Amino acid sequence: MKIAFFVNDMEREYPNFATTVLAWQARQRGHQVYYVTPEDWLLDTDDSLHAHVREVPKGKSKDHGAFFKLLCSKETKRKNIDMADVDVLMLRNDPSTDVKDKPWAAESGILFGREAVKRGVMVLNDPDSLSRAVNKLYFQSFPRQVRAETIITRNAKDIKEFAEKHDGHIILKPLQGSGGSGVFKVDKKNASNLNQMIEAISRDGYVIAQEYVDAAKEGDIRLFMLNGQPLCIGKKYCALRRRQGDDDIRSNIHAGGKAEAVEISDTELKVAEIIRPKLIADGMFLVGIDIVGDKILEVNVFSPGNLHSCSEMNGVDFSEPIIDAVERKVRIKEEFAVDFDNRHMAVI
Known part of the structure; x- marks a missing residue:
């Protein structure tokens, strides 16, 4: 299997990123990784x-x-490949990261992901559905x-x-954005600053005002969904609780959670x-949902x-069932290529 991972840029990739772990797991199994x-x-x-890819040498x-x-070393060469020869393209970029400084890049994964689908490549998650998910609407x-x-x-x-x-208790955040950027908690202590908060967010677009869920005091639960189902190995779920950092309402790990x-x-x-049903209908293969109480926040x-x-927390490797699922989809596509479109294949 030839599998390509689309990311924002190499400078913002890190060893413990989910993309790294998935790419490593694919290469361990003998697949060609780009x-x-x-x-x-x-x-x-x-x-x-075509794409001017970074081709990771085969091996383990x-x-x-x-x-x-190895990925960041000189052993990983640049190569021009025909995307029609690639089995799977995983879109792993965050469009909101590029929307300000590189607006031309923000939706490039979606645009060229659609072109890849036309040329027989399986694209995960489905790019047509991702185009409707570029903001929190x-x-x-x-x-x-x-x-x-x-x-x-x-x-x-x-x-x-x-x-x-x-009762004055709400959360404000931008319609576009991720990683807890631009998020404010409004309460009676800082209500006098509400105008400034609104101005700070609305300067760049629409404002989301959301009721504050009391259970958020305990942080949120990040739960991975695979093919529309909670990702698990046995009775161990791919999930963790993210608690807020000191003096910060954001539970995102890189924001101090x-x-x-x-x-x-x-x-x-x-x-x-x-x-x-919504995730399946939209061809969302791999998703992270943030749960507080009985509500999803993102x-x-x-x-x-x-x-x-x-x-690490569960003592298992959740990248294994993810790559298992990708391999299974490739086998099904090879046998029943004309029977499924990309959106259905993404969650089959």
């Missing part, structure tokens, strides 16, 4: 789709850390019963009325079951992180 960035695409004169590495060193398409009450607006009066409805092991209860499984369909941390 890395692609937004600068690498080439749509040629004959309408063939003792762990994903050693694999990452996609979140509003999930069943209302698992969403915290939310409004999206640029009107300060709307937000103030919403805050009053919720702390990761802890967590037991997945019937509450989280019920939430996962409610959103399962659905990360682009580059869900913490896969390595979940594996």
